[in-house]
Amino acid sequence: MVAPDISLRLLEIFSAMMRAETTVEAAEALGVSQPAVSAGLRQLEVQLGITLFERTHRRLVPTAEARLLYEEIKPVFGLMRSFAGRARDIRQGKSGRLRVIATPPLGHTLAPRALRHFLQGRPDVSVAYDVRRLEHVLEAVQTGAADLGLALSMDRDPSVNTEVLHQGHMVALVPACGDLAGRAAITPQDLGPDLGQEPGGSGFGLIGLAEESILGLLVKTAFDQAGVAYAPRVEVRYASTAAVLANETGGATVIDPYTAAFHGTPQMAIRPFSPPCGVSAILITRKGVPRPHLVHSFIAELRPLFSDLISPARS
The missing domain is CATH 1.10.10.10 (Winged helix-like DNA-binding domain superfamily/Winged helix DNA-binding domain)
Structure with missing residues (x-):
């Protein structure tokens, strides 16, 4: 039966x-x-x-x-x-696994702080977190190896979904004890080849971002438009490297506002850079795939942090 x-x-x-x-x-x-x-x-x-x-x-x-x-x-x-x-x-976004990948300007600044807030009260959530170059971020999101990517000012890519989380401008990081710190804004003329040779200037010179990077190209274009040679004494790939070197050497640099805010010290002043160079924080997600609740929860922790950034007019 x-x-x-x-x-x-x-x-x-x-x-x-x-x-x-x-x-x-x-x-x-x-x-x-x-x-x-x-x-x-x-x-x-x-x-x-x-x-x-x-x-x-x-x-x-x-x-x-x-x-x-x-x-x-x-x-x-x-x-x-x-x-x-x-x-x-x-x-409710309290359990599961979140996979985040970001380029250094956000991966080493705001995203870790958002991650700390995100994990509080979520003991059953685990995270895979990586910081890579933009091409690796895009590939990871496209293939589903990451749930979300974070990057700065990238060209529109039809293979992924992109959303602007925040719009800001490049800023100058200069010695707080020098004449440049007293200016309302820093221009390419202030950071030209003679930087470091004038009394009261930066004793080390310009620490510049490599021209082949997105942010480096933004800065070089501003110098070109001002008719000033973009000739860094030290050239680096990442904004965080430029900030560390500026703090150590007393040099000046032009970097994104997120890196500047997280690497600011009493020895350095953050000033607006003119002409304005717009830079945007971009969220990248996979096309055709609904966002998991954990992604929504992480973004909810990330968004308010942008409004808490140090104003470029403060040192």
Whole structure:
């Protein structure tokens, strides 16, 4: 004889009735009507061929067989509660794994701070975090190796979804004790080939971003438009490297506002760079794939941090 297929709903009604004293209480616990509970119990008894409850003094009393069966299904409902709880945590962005990849200007500044806030109160969330060059960020997002990417001022790429998180401008990082720190804005003329040779100037000279980088090209274009030779005494690939060297040597540099804000020290002043060179923080996600709840939660922690950046007019 083939065993009957018992629906999970009938077992749920049975379990609720075992914990309650009346069908009314069981119905309230399940959010259904009392007749639905009674009908479910009758159907289960027919399918099992076992009497599960006996009516005594207007109450349904579990039989010995019902108590034995209840002990068998208790672990099932424990698993169901665990499953429902895990699903709720995933839905609310409290469980799972988040994969983040970023270029250095955001990967070494705002994103780690957002990650710290994001992980607080989420003990069941793990994160894969990497900082790479832009081409690697794009590849990771395109292939699904990362849930989201972060980068600065990139050309529109039709292979991914992009969203501007914040728009800012390049800033100058100059010695706080020099004449440049007293200026309202720093121009290419201030950072030309004679930088470091004039009294009160930067004693080390210009630390510049490599021209082949996106940010380096922005700065070089501003110098070209001003008719000033872009001739860094030291050339570096990453803005964070430029900031570290400027702090160490007393040189001057033009970098993105995010790196400047996180590498600012009392020895250095942050000043606007003129002409303005716009730079945007970009969120990159995979096309055709809905954003997981963890991605939404991480972005929610990241967005407010942009408004907390140190103003370029402050040192």
